[in-house]
Amino acid sequence: MLFLVAALSFLVFIIFSQQVMADMFSWFKKYDVHLSPAVQGTITFQGSPVANVKVFRELTYDKEYLDHAITNHDGFFTFDEKNIRSRRPGSAFDTSKRQVLYVDYNEQRYLLWYFTTLNASAAKTLTEKMQQLRCELTQPETTYELPNHEYPDHPHGVTGICSLD
Template sequence: MRISNVWQKRLPLLAAALSFLVFIVFSQQVNADMFSWFKKYDVHLSPAVHGKITFNGTPVANVKVFRELTYDKEYLDHAVTDSSGHFDFDEKNIRSSRPGGAFDTAKRQVLYVDYNEQRYLLWYYSTLNASEAKTLTEKMQQLHCELTHPEKTYELPNHEFPDHPHGVTGVCSLD
């Protein structure tokens, strides 16, 4: 009787240990996915930007052009137009654990300028995609922004996801 009493106490512990071992072996993929939340990913916030600002066709010189990029937090920088109204921004990329998480966040690109006591929206774009978009990169290489034009919303082709065109708003001509 003593021997069966010992096994009666140890059998549930042995079954629990065996179940735990089976769980660990078969859940390795789940564990790998769970820990990918801590992995860092490259997030493309903005391509390099090259543009020109005019007002009634005349170059707008020596004004600050602001670039506001948002993903997890806000990144703000500025450039100053030269005598011919040209401005440039470098490409901006960050590392983030957000793309691997369950609650990814939107990425936002905004370019604006304050001129003659008025704010002009040059470019506004928002997406959930953390990678570079070919069409947007091409358009941001040759922005011509006439401040007397009304804001317009463009529907641009999306080479990466053709069923989801890019929507961009601003006074810059994207035709």
């Protein structure tokens, strides 16, 4: 009987200690973080396409990721979806992610899109809007409040010159 109690105690100890070890080292686990959906848009100036200009995409989470696309003769540009693996979402010190699109044209910087969030996954509304950006450089920056399908009580705030309607 004493042997059975000792064996069960040892088994409970092993199971409990493995759970403690898993919790203690969960900060080593990497998570998928969605930085940006695929982006498609056009850039115009006074209604005419802006060709051969660099559109910059700056994504920030843990560190900064910068890439660019060049508009074609119709002012059209694209970016691929961007995802990373990070330990940050499992941390008590998780931080927000930031998406910025901008273009430098005629010695002026234009903010096409600016968005920040604490959510590490894709957002349906933002994915849809970023597939059809229409950016007229003569438009003033506007802040939009977009519906958040995933968390309806927390709408998305996006700033830029692109039409999101």
